[in-house]
Amino acid sequence: MRGYFGIGVEGISKEANVGNLVRSSHAFGASFFFAIAPDVDIEAMRVSDTSDAFDHVPYYQYESVAAMDLPKECTLVGIEFTEESIELPSFRHPTRAAYVLGPEMGSLSPELMERCDHIVKIPMKFCINVGVAGALVMYDRQLSHGGIGGRFAQRPVRAGGPTEDLQAHKHGHRRKIKSKGSS
Numbered sequence: 001m002r003g004y005f006g007i008g009v010e011g012i013s014k015e016a017n018v019g020n021l022v023r024s025s026h027a028f029g030a031s032f033f034f035a036i037a038p039d040v041d042i043e044a045m046r047v048s049d050t051s052d053a054f055d056h057v058p059y060y061q062y063e064s065v066a067a068m069d070l071p072k073e074c075t076l077v078g079i080e081f082t083e084e085s086i087e088l089p090s091f092r093h094p095t096r097a098a099y100v101l102g103p104e105m106g107s108l109s110p111e112l113m114e115r116c117d118h119i120v121k122i123p124m125k126f127c128i129n130v131g132v133a134g135a136l137v138m139y140d141r142q143l144s145h146g147g148i149g150g151r152f153a154q155r156p157v158r159a160g161g162p163t164e165d166l167q168a169h170k171h172g173h174r175r176k177i178k179s180k181g182s183s
């Protein structure tokens with residue numbers, strides 16, 4: 001898996017959706033999970049989390065968009081169904097990314113959209129459940145950046161499983177760093 005990613009939610013209000021999303025995040029190998037102004041007591045949920053995801057994925061909670069504090073050089077990607085959003089199949093995932101999804105009854109706030117480096121949508125007829133949307137984004141990232149087990153063999157031209165083994169990764173040549181005074 002190249003790089004890292006985190007998953008976040010803004011104003012989430014249903015425990016089941018938080019549980020679903022944090023579980024998928026854990027399964028896809030997320031490095032962290034965060035919530036901005038959640039409308040559900042996530043701290044209380046952690047006690048009853050049967051998948052133990054919160055024991056394995058670091059959790060951050062922010063009172064507001066302004067208080068959100070992401071790792072340095074981490075690209076913030078908003079997941080929202082708008083006219084202008086980039087379509088997910090055409091989106092190049094950043095190596096270091098935090099994906100943030102909106103509340104069940106609304107959309108990402110204008111303030112948060114303003115902070116996002118990109119806004120991406122899953123092309124479909126209408127909005128779907130926030131947990132499902134998050135899982136689709138993570139699956140799409142896995143296709144391009146590899147999964148927790150590493151890279152995947154190429155798809156064959158015909159229907160069916162891979163016909164060729166995974167090619168060994170080729171490392172680039174070492175660059176010689178010229179010392180001062182050498183020519």
Ligand SMILES: C[S@@+](CC[C@H](N)C(=O)[O-])C[C@H]1O[C@@H](n2cnc3c(N)ncnc32)[C@H](O)[C@@H]1O
Pocket residue numbers: 079080081100101102103104105106107108120121122123124126127128129130131133
């Ligand atoms: C259920 S949707 C919100 C409801 C929606 N605003 C509506 O009233 O039709 C909750 C969140 O899921 C995410 N979402 C759902 N479907 C999506 C899609 N097709 N593309 C991008 N994000 C989606 C977004 O983050 C959204 O804010």
